Amino acid sequence: MTTTSRPGGFTTPGRAPDVVVVGAGVVGAACALAAARAGLAVTVVDRGAVAGGTSSGGEGNLLVSDKPAGAELALALHSLGHWEDVAAYLEDVTGRPRGGIELEHKGGLMVAARSETMTTLEGIAAGQRALGVEVVRVDGDALREVEPHLAAGLAGGMLYPQDGQLQPMLATATMLAAARRLGAVVRTHAEVTGLVRTGERVHGVVLAGGARIEAGQVVNAAGPWARQVAAMAGVHLPVMPRRGVVLVTQPLPRLVRRKVYAAEYVSNVASDAPGLESSAVVEGTPAGTVLIGASRERVGFDPSMPVAVVRRLAAQAVALFPMLAAARVLRTYRGFRPYSPDHLPMIGADPRAPGLVHASGHEGAGVILAAGTGQLVAEILTGAPPSVELTPVRPERFEGVAG
Amino acid sequence: MSGTFAFDGRTIDFRPGQSLGAALWSAGEKALRTTRGEGLPRGVFCGIGVCHDCLVVVDGVPDQRACLTPAAPGMVVRTQHGAEAPPRAADPVAGSERDEPVAAQSITTDVVVIGGGPAGMSAAVGACSDGARVVVLDAEARLGGQYWRHGPQGVEPHRHRAEDWRLLHEAFTSAAAIGLLEHRAGHRVWRIEPEPATSATDHGIVVHAVDGGGVMPDGLDERPVTVRATAMVIATGAHDRVLPFPGWDLPGVLSAGGAQALLEEHGVPAGRRVVVAGTGPFLLSLASGLIRAGAEVVGLYEAGDGRGWARRWRTATAVPHVLGEAAQYAAVLARSRVPVRPRHAVVAARGRDRLEAVEVARLTRHGQVVPGSSRWVRCDALATGWGFVPRLDLAQQAGCTLGVSHTVGAAAAVAVVSDAEGRTGVPGVFVAGEVGGVGGSLLAEVTGRLAGAAAAAFARGVPSAPDGADLARRRRLAAFAAAMHAAHPVPSGWAEAVTPATIVCRCEEVDAETLHTAVTELGATDPRTAKLLTRCGMGWCQGRICGEGVARLVGAATGTRPDPTPDSRPVASPVRLASLVDSSDES
Numbered sequence: 001m002t003t004t005s006r007p008g009g010f011t012t013p014g015r016a017p018d019v020v021v022v023g024a025g026v027v028g029a030a031c032a033l034a035a036a037r038a039g040l041a042v043t044v045v046d047r048g049a050v051a052g053g054t055s056s057g058g059e060g061n062l063l064v065s066d067k068p069a070g071a072e073l074a075l076a077l078h079s080l081g082h083w084e085d086v087a088a089y090l091e092d093v094t095g096r097p098r099g100g101i102e103l104e105h106k107g108g109l110m111v112a113a114r115s116e117t118m119t120t121l122e123g124i125a126a127g128q129r130a131l132g133v134e135v136v137r138v139d140g141d142a143l144r145e146v147e148p149h150l151a152a153g154l155a156g157g158m159l160y161p162q163d164g165q166l167q168p169m170l171a172t173a174t175m176l177a178a179a180r181r182l183g184a185v186v187r188t189h190a191e192v193t194g195l196v197r198t199g200e201r202v203h204g205v206v207l208a209g210g211a212r213i214e215a216g217q218v219v220n221a222a223g224p225w226a227r228q229v230a231a232m233a234g235v236h237l238p239v240m241p242r243r244g245v246v247l248v249t250q251p252l253p254r255l256v257r258r259k260v261y262a263a264e265y266v267s268n269v270a271s272d273a274p275g276l277e278s279s280a281v282v283e284g285t286p287a288g289t290v291l292i293g294a295s296r297e298r299v300g301f302d303p304s305m306p307v308a309v310v311r312r313l314a315a316q317a318v319a320l321f322p323m324l325a326a327a328r329v330l331r332t333y334r335g336f337r338p339y340s341p342d343h344l345p346m347i348g349a350d351p352r353a354p355g356l357v358h359a360s361g362h363e364g365a366g367v368i369l370a371a372g373t374g375q376l377v378a379e380i381l382t383g384a385p386p387s388v389e390l391t392p393v394r395p396e397r398f399e400g401v402a403g
Numbered sequence: 404m405s406g407t408f409a410f411d412g413r414t415i416d417f418r419p420g421q422s423l424g425a426a427l428w429s430a431g432e433k434a435l436r437t438t439r440g441e442g443l444p445r446g447v448f449c450g451i452g453v454c455h456d457c458l459v460v461v462d463g464v465p466d467q468r469a470c471l472t473p474a475a476p477g478m479v480v481r482t483q484h485g486a487e488a489p490p491r492a493a494d495p496v497a498g499s500e501r502d503e504p505v506a507a508q509s510i511t512t513d514v515v516v517i518g519g520g521p522a523g524m525s526a527a528v529g530a531c532s533d534g535a536r537v538v539v540l541d542a543e544a545r546l547g548g549q550y551w552r553h554g555p556q557g558v559e560p561h562r563h564r565a566e567d568w569r570l571l572h573e574a575f576t577s578a579a580a581i582g583l584l585e586h587r588a589g590h591r592v593w594r595i596e597p598e599p600a601t602s603a604t605d606h607g608i609v610v611h612a613v614d615g616g617g618v619m620p621d622g623l624d625e626r627p628v629t630v631r632a633t634a635m636v637i638a639t640g641a642h643d644r645v646l647p648f649p650g651w652d653l654p655g656v657l658s659a660g661g662a663q664a665l666l667e668e669h670g671v672p673a674g675r676r677v678v679v680a681g682t683g684p685f686l687l688s689l690a691s692g693l694i695r696a697g698a699e700v701v702g703l704y705e706a707g708d709g710r711g712w713a714r715r716w717r718t719a720t721a722v723p724h725v726l727g728e729a730a731q732y733a734a735v736l737a738r739s740r741v742p743v744r745p746r747h748a749v750v751a752a753r754g755r756d757r758l759e760a761v762e763v764a765r766l767t768r769h770g771q772v773v774p775g776s777s778r779w780v781r782c783d784a785l786a787t788g789w790g791f792v793p794r795l796d797l798a799q800q801a802g803c804t805l806g807v808s809h810t811v812g813a814a815a816a817v818a819v820v821s822d823a824e825g826r827t828g829v830p831g832v833f834v835a836g837e838v839g840g841v842g843g844s845l846l847a848e849v850t851g852r853l854a855g856a857a858a859a860a861f862a863r864g865v866p867s868a869p870d871g872a873d874l875a876r877r878r879r880l881a882a883f884a885a886a887m888h889a890a891h892p893v894p895s896g897w898a899e900a901v902t903p904a905t906i907v908c909r910c911e912e913v914d915a916e917t918l919h920t921a922v923t924e925l926g927a928t929d930p931r932t933a934k935l936l937t938r939c940g941m942g943w944c945q946g947r948i949c950g951e952g953v954a955r956l957v958g959a960a961t962g963t964r965p966d967p968t969p970d971s972r973p974v975a976s977p978v979r980l981a982s983l984v985d986s987s988d989e990s
Contacts, residue, residue: 049932050925056935169935173925180926188928250466250943250977251439251486287911287938288439288486305973307596307611314983325984326489326623328466328977330945 017043017185019381020205020215022192022229024048025055026168027359027366028221029175030374033086035219036182038378043213044176044184045205047191051172054223054366057335059246059283059291060168062368063259065108065135065160066266069127071392072344076365077132078388079372080162086175086371093178101171102286108163108259109138109146110266111320115155117263124266125158134161149255149323163259165283168367192222195232195356202233202355217381219357224301224338226346226360230395233353237346238398239361241336243297245309247317249327251288259283262320265294269364270343274298276309280316282324290324292317294364298339305332337363346395347373349380357381358395406476410459417474418670420555424450424457424469425669427480433654433757435459435469439485440912444756446654448909448948450661451549452542452620453642455943456652456909458483461619463490470664471620473544490623507627508614511606512538512585513862515630516855517592517797518638520548521571522836522847526636528574529855531583535862537855538630540590540612542976544620546572548640549660550844552668561695562667563688563728564844571848589616590628591976595635595800606631608801608831613982627982634831634858637798637819638851641791641837644816646893647907647915647952648900649751651787655758659788663689672698674784678761680704680749681788682891684725687732689786694739701782703736704747704763706770706789711890718886721879724845750777750900752785761785770894789893792816792951793837796975803827805968808840810850810877812885815841816951817967823877824869825854833858842884849876898959907956908949910942915956922960930954930966945972 019035021028024046032044046052062080067073083103090099112118118139125135136159143150143157176186196204196212204214220237222229230237265279278295285291295309310332318325340346340361350356359377362369372388379386405419410432417426424447427435434444436458447457447470457469461480465487469480514530516523519541531537543552551558551568558568578584594611610632613625643658650656655674657665659681662673666689677698679690682705690700712719719726736743744763750772751762765776795805798819804827808818818840825833835854836847853873860867901907903916917937927933930940930953939953940946946953950969958965 049928051935052932169932170925173921173927173936176926177924186926188926247980249980253486253488255488287941289941304596307594307609310594311983314980318980318984323489323491325981326491326979328979329974329983330943330977331941332973 017041017213017215019217019219020045020213021219021221022205023221023223024050024172024176024186024188025053025221025223025366026051026172026370027223027362027373028219029172029179030086030370031219031221031359031377032179032184033175034374034378035381036179036184037089038382040381042179042184043215044179044186045190045192045207045213046188049188050176050186051169053225054335054337055168055172057333058168058244058364058367059293060166060367061259061364062105062164062166063108063365064128064133065110065158065163066269067365068124068266069131072365073128073131073133075345075372075388075393076368079369082371082375090174090178093181094174099174101174102167103164103171104166104286105162105164106258108160108261109157110160110261110263111143111150111157112155112263118156121158121263135159136161147257147260149321150260151320151322165259166367192229192232197233200234200353202353217355217357219359219377221359223360223366224336226338226358230358233350233356235350235352235356236398237358237360237395238341239346240298240339241301242339242363243295243299243302243334243336244293244364245295245305245313245332245334247292247310247313247329248331248333249290249292249324250330252284252290252327253288254284255323256282256284256290256321260320262316268296271296272341276312278309278312278316280313280320282317282320290327301336303334305334338366339363341398344393345369345373347376347393348390348395350395352396408474408476408478408480410480411482421474421669422470423459423461423472423474423478423480425665425671426474427469428665429671434482436483437485438912442485443652444654445652445909447657447665448661449642449658450664451642453944454909454948460487464619464623465489467619467621470661475618507629509629509631510538511631512536513632514634514636514855514858515540515608515610515632516636516638517610518548518640518836519543519546519586519588520638520640520836520847521550521844522640522851523548523636523638524571524575525848525851526638526835526855526858527584528571528578529852530636530859531578533856533859535859537584538632539584539586540592540610540630541586541588542591544588544616546575546586549642549664550847552664554668554670567848587614587628589620590614592797593974593976593978595797606633608632608635610635613978625979625982633862634833635801636825636833636835636854636858637801637838638835639794639797639838641793641841642947643788644790644792644893644951645787645948646789646897646955647905647949648749649902649905650753650758652906652909653752653754653758654756655754655783656752656785656787659685659689659786660791662784662786663692666692666696670696672696673786674782675699676701676782677784677786678702678704678749678780678782679786680761682706682893683788683790684729684887685788687729687736690741691732691735694735694741700736700739700741702763702780703741703743704749705743705745706748706766706894707891708745708768712886715886715890718882722883725843725883748772748894748897749785749787758783758785766894766896770892771896772899790888790891791837791841793818793841795819795838795969796972798827798834798838799969799971800973800975801832802829803832803834810840810846810881810884811842811888815884815888817969823853823874824857824867825850826857831861840881840884841888842881846877846880846884849873849880853877898956901956907952908939908942910944911938913937913939918953918956919960922957927957928961930957931970933957934970940970943977946970
């Protein structure tokens with residue numbers, strides 16, 4: 001075998017960057033690619049490997065269904081459009097269909113056990129439809145025509161054909177590789193320990209070991225660690241880690257066609273409680289495994305995966321899909337979502353620290369929001385008018401609020 | 404039980420105690436499943452339940468490991484095609500009487516020992532002689548581990564250390580008979596975790612297992628078992644170190660340990676014309692056993708050349724027992740005129756849908772393939788191994804520190820760091836045998852005794868009083884093991900045999916080119932990232948088979964030293980969701 005790259009990422013020397021992106025996860029990669037496509041010289045730094053944090057700890061969700069009408073849904077719809085654009089671009093670059101990132105709009109199905117819940121879901125759907133979301137009501141027995149292995153006796157559900165999935169590690173790595181072809185530099189295993197500042201102005205990063213990378217602007221795409229990066233600029237960004245555990249089954253034939261989840265999922269996503277909350281989220285993957293989530297706990301960066309959480313997720317999945325009882329779990333993994341107190345991301349230039357642009361706090365929606373976030377960040381970096389109203393996601397909106 | 408079962412409509416005879424895999428192998432049926440991706444044939448490879456390459460459908464239930472499933476009269480077995488759906492819960496399934504989730508059986512004890520091989524058995528005996536209550540959880544159906552793997556006839560007298568087995572087995576079973584220890588066979592531990600803080604503090608270690616001890620080890624009737632203990636001895640042993648080469652996924656290619664299991668547990672020699680290749684003294688033992696069973700060993704290709712031993716002669720002669728054993732094997736091979744070729748290696752295997760020949764090449768003094776030196780050798784079986792790697796999943800879950808083994812030195816695989824009594828950095832957690840550094844059955848027994856006694860002392864809250872003679876034995880045997888590892892390294896040129904199309908991850912059918920591209924195009928800098936980008940190590944075996952090869956190939960592609968630390972695995976053994984659905988243990 002021949003080696004055509006150096007270890008430690010692609011550390012080819014280039015001109016001084018216009019922008020340093022902190023974080024080589026899916027959001028950082030999308031920002032880097034969008035900025036590079038906009039003609040900026042980009043350097044990406046990450047203390048770990050490509051997609052080594054939250055991006056490899058989730059499921060690759062592209063969900064509009066779990067977002068009631070509001071600012072986050074608007075961002076999600078905007079971002080879905082940009083994912084199409086990114087996929088087309090990656091296809092051009094790599095020659096692989098849609099860039100080989102397993103982007104698939106397989107549809108999501110939210111199911112309700114009781115008919116009262118259907119009324120609530122119908123209410124949510126009405127608001128979503130008004131923003132352009134496609135929602136199909138499925139009643140009772142028709143559910144099993146949509147998902148043949150669902151438990152009997154469910155009241156009904158809502159089918160969201162736009163919901164989808166991609167392979168987040170491949171998407172991240174492929175976007176970074178594409179950015180690199182445009183001259184971007186990716187430095188993994190390089191930890192940012194400080195920011196280069198003049199007064200309040202940020203114009204670069206300091207790496208462990210003391211090396212400095214000067215740049216016109218710095219993008220904080222550090223996911224659940226974005227709070228620490230913001231603190232280096234003396235500003236408060238109340239991002240907190242929210243742990244999620246996923247069970248992975250043995251390879252199976254395609255028994256679960258869509259992303260299927262219980263209606264309580266929406267209330268858990270929107271909840272602020274620090275304790276364990278979970279609701280069944282079950283989906284098949286192109287590799288044949290079934291992924292089972294979703295738990296949410298605010299326990300700091302505790303890496304453990306308690307058996308109690310594993311049991312709860314298993315029980316909820318089997319209640320939804322009884323045939324999974326006989327399937328075997330091969331592994332579990334966990335990730336830390338970048339939780340935001342109002343469940344909206346923090347995207348935008350920080351007026352408290354000129355030169356610092358935040359792109360974090362996406363919580364469990366980082367994958368769907370990544371492409372759109374990249375586009376918005378590129379607009380901010382180049383001074384172009386924003387393609388979405390940014391007021392609700394202003395990073396400084398928590399100023400003076402405890403958190 | 405002997406009798407017949409059906410395989411794809413053909414009637415297969417089996418002898419008492421034989422596994423499906425062994426009976427099928429004996430009948431010439433080596434291809435047992437087809438892969439999900441390419442539809443290629445696969446069969447028994449590791450032979451001990453690690454690789455999951457021998458999955459078959461038994462009485463309608465898919466994903467049964469043929470190598471572990473005892474044959475029973477009238478079973479209907481068929482080839483498994485890719486991934487098959489498990490039977491619906493509502494469907495009546497033979498052998499499953501459960502319709503409601505059962506509560507986890509809960510046991511409390513002083514010392515829990517995981518593993519029933521030489522180390523685990525010795526640890527159990529050592530712990531209960533010091534007055535501790537002991538529970539032994541062993542995934543296998545029979546005691547003895549890999550070293551003393553045996554069929555229903557017991558460990559046969561011609562086997563090495565058969566007398567030691569008899570003594571240890573007698574001590575173990577008499578302790579069990581008077582209730583000092585409880586042996587639970589067929590228990591697969593999937594997870595170890597510390598007790599939640601709200602519970603009693605004197606049983607701080609919680610072991611989550613499933614009892615798969617039904618008719619079929621992987622059947623639908625596994626039951627959850629939870630053991631709470633004050634101290635734990637992890638004695639989970641080792642499996643073959645295998646590395647990828649072209650054709651290694653062909654049915655007929657076996658790990659050396661797999662060939663040993665077929666032979667000693669099931670009485671089935673790996674083939675009529677068998678090639679044995681790789682490195683380490685175990686190959687001699689295997690070849691000698693194959694000859695005894697009537698197979699023709701057409702070649703034994705040892706990558707090392709003996710220089711390593713010559714340099715360490717003094718250490719070697721300090722353990723005359725092992726040298727004597729090696730001399731006996733060598734004599735058997737010489738009598739049977741088996742060509743024993745040092746500094747040779749198998750670099751490829753070929754055949755249409757099963758192994759027909761292997762390509763053998765000469766190696767330089769530095770372990771590189773000598774160009775133009777290769778030739779093809781016809782055979783119907785290849786048994787290959789590069790020594791052994793410890794099974795560390797549970798030790799990693801327990802929080803043990805990994806590193807270069809203090810027991811057997813830098814040349815061995817990474818192992819759990821412990822003191823002379825197997826004490827790890829985690830209070831109450833001890834290791835014994837190969838988990839603390841691969842060193843063979845004698846060292847496993849000694850470290851087992853020491854760890855068992857120390858664990859019992861911990862459980863009783865008293866200082867341990869290690870046996871001085873055992874400490875001295877341990878030092879001597881560990882020095883010998885260190886010499887063995889140094890004399891039998893993986894040759895530096897092993898990866899020269901790997902072509903872009905060589906399958907690296909058998910489960911997920913990932914080839915070397917894909918892995919290489921993950922480094923060069925997608926920016927993977929380490930084995931974990933390479934895995935996330937390629938699915939190497941994400942299949943049934945969870946990288947236990949391909950992990951080392953992947954780490955070495957990624958290291959070569961990035962120009963960095965391969966990271967020998969295996970991935971931590973929060974699920975040490977596949978567990979059915981039904982076994983997790985259990986309200987009795989929820990906090």
